Amino acid sequence: MQIIRQKKALDEALAAFRSEGHRVALVPTMGALHDGHMALIEEGKLRAQRVVASIFVNPKQFGANEDLSGYPRREMKDAEMLRAAGCALLWAPAVEEMYPEGFDTNISVGGVSADLDGASRPGHFDGVATVVTKLFNQIRPDVALFGEKDFQQLAVIRRMVTDLDIGIEIVGVPTQRDVDGLALSSRNAYLDDAERLAARAMPRALGEAAAAIAAGHDVGEAIERARATLARAGFDPIDYVELRDAETLAPVDRVERPARLLAAARIGAARLIDNLAIAPAAAAE
Structure with a gap:
């Protein structure tokens, strides 16, 4: 599995995949991976010859009093899990690579983002939509996979892809649960x-x-x-x-x-x- 942190190297790796005629599946994550994420990887392998996972703790989707600084980060362990699962490439950019100096664009999806978590976490879904749009543009996958546990997020992404004619198949994967029923998170x-x-x-x-x-x-x-x-x-x-x-x-x-x-x-x-x-x-x- 390749681990890539710069956009130029990402472009080269993706060009190699496509030169072989391979479909590409994307699994966006913020790391701290668990079996729920691995279910996304497995579904991606059924739908494409190459699965790309991203790990990026996106500051734009955290509010002022939320857990950005304390969010669990364990990239080495995550990379081993992805490698064992058969992931072809890990895209793990730094914040400066994703949001370079002067970045000043925001994607906002109305309707499905208006309440529920949209009300509890103002600005959260703008941050999600913005970073997912960037990931889609950077990787240009044929299909992208998201867990149904974050159901409102999935609805926001589907609405965005439809409204902006992005042309990527969005697949929701059922929530994975522990033996006691608690959703994996x-x-x-x-x-x-x-x-x-x-x-x-x-x-x-x-x-x-x-x-x-x-x-x-x-x-x-x-x-x-x-x-x-x-x-x-x-x-x-x-x-x-x-x-x-x-x-x-x-x-x-x-x-x-x-x-x-x-x-x-x-x-x-x-x-x-x-x-x-x-x-x-x-x-x-």
Whole structure:
């Protein structure tokens, strides 16, 4: 696996891939890799002959009081995981390479970014859209893969790619979970043992609420029970527990189209997010 940090060397490596007629898949990450990221790599290998992963802790998607300085960084271990998984190239630019002096462009996606994490983390999705656009332009992949755990992020990227005619296939890969149901996340490393046990309440609360909604019970009541479960477990604050249309992320109070039940809440030093799909066929008439 090549590890590349400068754009010129990246261009040369990608040109070599394409001279051999190979499709390229991109897996963008901020590092601190886990099995969820490896699932993206594996899916990329099914869709392209060469998989490129990026590791870049993007300062533009962190707010003033968020965890940029403390975000876990372990590039050597990450590189070994990627190499073992069959990744062809790791793009790991410095901040100065990604945002050189004078950089002054911002990509903003409306609609799907407006609330949920967009409200809790102002400016976050502008930072995501800007860096992902740069990665798409730098690597020019045929397909890019993103985890469904960050479902609103996936919706923002899909909207951006459609609106700007970017011409890259965007693939969402199902959330990978630990044996206790907790969604795999780099931020799980912030949890101590007691918090890790308590955090299991998030997938449990969402699962119970999703089952109730699918059975035709009142959406508002199901959501309030989920919030109460999170509060009893020690989550504070609870930013949101919401049922949304899976494509537009508009609020819904019944499942007539594919929907997502989404939640975000903080426990200890970790802000955790999760979501579950609810299909219209599963909802009671």
